[in-house]
Amino acid sequence: MDLSYFWYEAAHWMLTPARAAADATQLVFKNPVNPITYTPYGRTVSAACEMFERTTRRYGKPAFNLPSTVVEGVSTDVTERVVWSKPFCQVISFERALKRPPVQAQPKVLVVAPMSGHYATLLRGTVEALLPAHEVMITDWVDARMVPLEAGRFDLDTYIDYLIEMFQAFGPDLHVIAVCQPSVPVFAAVARMEAEGMAGVPTSMTLMGGPIDTRRSPTAVNCLAAERGSEWFKRNCITVVPPGYPGTWREVYPGFFQLSGFMGMNLDRHLTAHWDMFKHLVRNDGDSAEKHRDFYDEYLSVMDLTAEFYLQTVNTVFVEHALPKGEMRHHDALVDPGAIRHCAIMAVEGENDDISGVGQTLAALDLTPNLAAERKLYHLQKGVGHYGVFNGSRFRANIAPRISAFMHAMQGTQAVQDLREAS
Incomplete structure (x- = not known):
């Protein structure tokens, strides 16, 4: 049995304490009563914490939000x-x-x-x-x-x-x-x-x-699909849903596999986008950072097939x-x-x-x-x-x-x- 999904879940849970620490640190360095908040150092620490939290988060299903x-x-x-x-x-x-x-x-x-x-x-x-x-x-x-x-x-x-x-x-x-x-x-x-x-x-x-x-x-x-064939994908991309979900033990192609493939196709562009967001946060450019958040909140939300x-x-x-x-x-x-x-x-x-x-x-x-x-x-x-x-x-x-x-x-x-x- 392929255990990749189990390892993925384990890694996510193992990062939980670090994510909590990053959230707490960001709250300190974004607090308006903290004078360091308004310094380049404070904005850099806050930006680093946000980037860590966003890159290790499990993104849930977004809303349509068309009122x-x-x-x-x-x-x-x-x-x-x-x-x-x-x-x-x-x-x-x-x-x-x-x-x-x-x-x-x-x-x-x-x-x-x-x-x-x-x-x-x-x-x-x-x-x-x-x-x-x-x-x-x-x-x-x-x-x-x-x-x-x-x-x-x-x-x-x-x-x-x-x-x-x-x-x-x-x-x-x-x-x-x-x-x-x-x-x-x-x-x-x-x-x-x-x-x-x-x-x-x-x-x-x-x-x-x-x-x-x-x-x-x-x-x-x-070309990738045609060259490798469905048997290759069956051996390398199919796993089972781990405990903790209604679909436990269902065989799936996990969303994080698909996302990895999408990201890998344009890795340089995604790395540049995240680096740009870090710089926007340090410069306190809220509008540009918000556009990045909106796009990646959707793009990084994936589901299993x-x-x-x-x-x-x-x-x-x-x-x-x-x-x-x-x-x-x-x-x-x-x-x-x-x-x-x-x-x-x-x-x-x-x-x-x-x-x-x-x-x-x-x-x-x-x-x-x-x-x-x-x-x-x-x-x-x-x-x-x-x-x-x-x-x-x-x-x-x-x-x-x-x-x-x-x-x-x-x-x-x-x-x-x-x-x-x-x-």
Whole structure:
């Protein structure tokens, strides 16, 4: 049995006394009645203590913290409500207290968050950008270490089962946005629904930076998975949840493994960011330090994935390339992209994406020959990487408006030619 999770927990608990001492020291050197607080020495000690505490902390699940939005020029309160729930996922609806019915129809959107190590709150900016013009829901995947063994397994097939149930529960006038990893299961769920003639097929699906065909413009992440194969990941990355959690003894791919991989890809940048924060604290530059805190509070919050889901995804998407080769199966049934005839597809990619290379998401449009051309749209956003595809200034200014226009077009009879030219 792999004991890496046990050692990780042990190290965390062994650091508890040192963390407590750092907190106490920081309180002394930030105390306004302590004259040393206002000296370079005092600020340096306080900054060092904060950096130690932050780099050894176990970050919990963040909050969405979206209390309001502006709908057609009117400030509107927003409350969160769980509208669908299963052991491994719940769907959160962002309910807007509209003071009057909107003048223009506002499409209903389900944002399918990635189940790749971070919480759904990573898409806070995505939801915030959509709220003024849409009824927004999001999948809130549950940390696998918090799900008891009696809840059963959760693999890629179960993931697709969940999606089909959601689409049927919230459809048929539903638009789906899949960010990165869920692009493949969302595409597969729609294909299976159309092939079987199920009710509730979404009106459209927008796939953003998704690994539909990782043979196109393969990135370092894609190559690593293809070279090592699922067996290597099973031997080296799968462990069990230690005692102390509801999911004790469940086999998982731990979030801290995924975080280590993400950090390792851009280690110099993260080290520089932390050094810069230390200097901001010493200089008493509170605004710059707060921006760092906000980003890393989210980035360092990670969750575990079930082993079966992780390994099946690696094998199906990155090793076998089953979907673009026409070989992917959902349970025992073949996933046929050609069955998609009604659900419109928009593919969004980032020019500098180092996770899902350019062309990988575009493949979804090439795989659906029986879907009318006027129900397909592609947008390549210049100057953004993977994160910028679904968050940031260019997302808000360029990508989100195009997605919204696409959904409006697919709900009505408007042609997409203007959208295509704009993209």
